[in-house]
Amino acid sequence: MRSALNSPFSPGSDSVPEVWAGRTEQLSDWRDVVRPRRIAGLPERGRTILGEAGLGKSTLVRRIAREAAAGGDWVTPQLRIPSGSDPLKLVAAAILRLADEAGLAASREARIRKALDRVQAVAASGISLSLRQADGPEPYTVLTDLLVEVGRAAIRAGVAVLIHIDEVQNITGENALSQLLIALGDALVFEEPVAVPGLAAQVHRSLPLAVYLTGLPDFADMAGARKGATFARRFKTTTLSAIDDDDLASALQSFIIDGWPVPDGAGGIAKIRMEPGAASAIVDLCRGEPFLFQLAGERAWYAGTGEVITRAQVLEGWKAARSEAVSHVERILERLPARETQFLRAMADLREDDRTLTRIAKEMGLAKATDAGPTSQRLDSVRGIIERGKPYSFRHRAVEAYLSGDWPDL
Numbered sequence: 001m002r003s004a005l006n007s008p009f010s011p012g013s014d015s016v017p018e019v020w021a022g023r024t025e026q027l028s029d030w031r032d033v034v035r036p037r038r039i040a041g042l043p044e045r046g047r048t049i050l051g052e053a054g055l056g057k058s059t060l061v062r063r064i065a066r067e068a069a070a071g072g073d074w075v076t077p078q079l080r081i082p083s084g085s086d087p088l089k090l091v092a093a094a095i096l097r098l099a100d101e102a103g104l105a106a107s108r109e110a111r112i113r114k115a116l117d118r119v120q121a122v123a124a125s126g127i128s129l130s131l132r133q134a135d136g137p138e139p140y141t142v143l144t145d146l147l148v149e150v151g152r153a154a155i156r157a158g159v160a161v162l163i164h165i166d167e168v169q170n171i172t173g174e175n176a177l178s179q180l181l182i183a184l185g186d187a188l189v190f191e192e193p194v195a196v197p198g199l200a201a202q203v204h205r206s207l208p209l210a211v212y213l214t215g216l217p218d219f220a221d222m223a224g225a226r227k228g229a230t231f232a233r234r235f236k237t238t239t240l241s242a243i244d245d246d247d248l249a250s251a252l253q254s255f256i257i258d259g260w261p262v263p264d265g266a267g268g269i270a271k272i273r274m275e276p277g278a279a280s281a282i283v284d285l286c287r288g289e290p291f292l293f294q295l296a297g298e299r300a301w302y303a304g305t306g307e308v309i310t311r312a313q314v315l316e317g318w319k320a321a322r323s324e325a326v327s328h329v330e331r332i333l334e335r336l337p338a339r340e341t342q343f344l345r346a347m348a349d350l351r352e353d354d355r356t357l358t359r360i361a362k363e364m365g366l367a368k369a370t371d372a373g374p375t376s377q378r379l380d381s382v383r384g385i386i387e388r389g390k391p392y393s394f395r396h397r398a399v400e401a402y403l404s405g406d407w408p409d410l
């Protein structure tokens with residue numbers, strides 16, 4: 001009855017998972033703030049969603065985009081930047097597709113034809129265009145111009161436009177990064193004059209454009225340090241952290257109460273249920289990590305074929321997932337500079353109520369607490385792995401579990 005073909009859990013896949021947990025704040029930010037404000041012509045910053053691998057950044061914005069598209073908005077697919085590639089080509093091609101959707105391809109207006117031609121050149125040559133044609137406009141102005149046309153068409157159609165650029169930390173070229181951020185930022189702050197009946201003076205409105213950038217926390221350094229104030233004025237950054245246990249438990253509640261519907265192989269529907277103890281074991285094992293949540297769920301699903309997922313099956317399945325769960329956390333730790341890993345290890349070795357900067361610094365063998373200050377600040381405000389409260393605590397609960405206990409064993 002349960003099989004690999006009908007599992008609703010999907011670790012690592014690029015689709016929006018059927019078993020969804022939490023992130024309600026971010027979903028409602030789109031529904032209640034970003035979209036309505038931009039549709040109304042009010043200014044609203046783009047969104048940058050950062051966080052360690054597996055926290056669900058790509059998936060979150062995919063879900064937002066899917067919802068938007070279902071409501072008729074014009075959305076790009078997730079534009080994933082491969083490491084070292086030219087992001088302008090990719091984004092130019094995506095803007096051309098939006099222009100198509102907006103019906104601009106058929107336009108006879110010279111202004112629009114010219115904008116399309118220029119973006120086609122950027123899609124073909126990318127950043128190298130600015131070097132080749134020294135006298136022509138820079139690629140970023142070209143992209144902004146066409147985005148503005150798409151935005152005008154969106155006003156006429158009464159829809160929003162959503163652009164999602166993923167893995168933004170892979171944009172390593174300084175020039176490409178600033179051109180891209182300026183192109184998108186300029187379109188976001190662009191103000192269109194509109195005539196209002198009965199008003200002599202013109203008023204201005206923003207275009208119904210929304211931009212989501214997603215990627216690893218390292219992007220904050222790249223965009224923050226040099227692009228500084230302008231970037232912060234145009235994009236609002238959120239760093240995702242673990243999902244609350246309550247939210248994970250609610251996500252599994254439908255298995256407990258109603259059962260999860262799957263085809264029974266005889267033309268009907270069977271309901272797959274879960275023992276309450278099975279659900280709490282999944283919540284317990286995954287430590288707020290959406291990737292591990294999907295992994296634990298999938299393995300439990302595979303651990304039997306019957307109508308009820310038992311706690312024993314969750315534990316059985318987790319054995320098969322164990323090494324994958326460990327590498328997930330190890331990959332996160334390996335990417336960190338040595339000093340940050342050292343800090344986390346020292347912090348994990350201390351009792352929860354002993355985790356103060358002074359104690360951690362001492363544990364690291366540092367002379368003064370302030371020597372560990374910058375490291376702790378980065379781990380908190382850039383990476384979202386710890387929280388510098390009183391005492392310090394882990395926000396990344398899988399990292400904590402891995403460093404301080406028997407996890408992934410129960």
Ligand SMILES: Nc1ncnc2c1ncn2[C@@H]1O[C@H](COP(=O)(O)OP(=O)(O)O)[C@@H](O)[C@H]1O
Nearest residue numbers: 011012017020021054055056057058059290291
């Ligand atoms: N809100 C969520 N609820 C349940 N599972 C989620 C959620 N967000 C992400 N996932 C799952 O977590 C895994 C990692 O998500 P992904 O978006 O690829 O992470 P990131 O882009 O941050 O590395 C995927 O398998 C995805 O299905």
Ligand SMILES: [Mg+2]
Nearest residue numbers: 057058059166
């Ligand atoms: Mg991702």
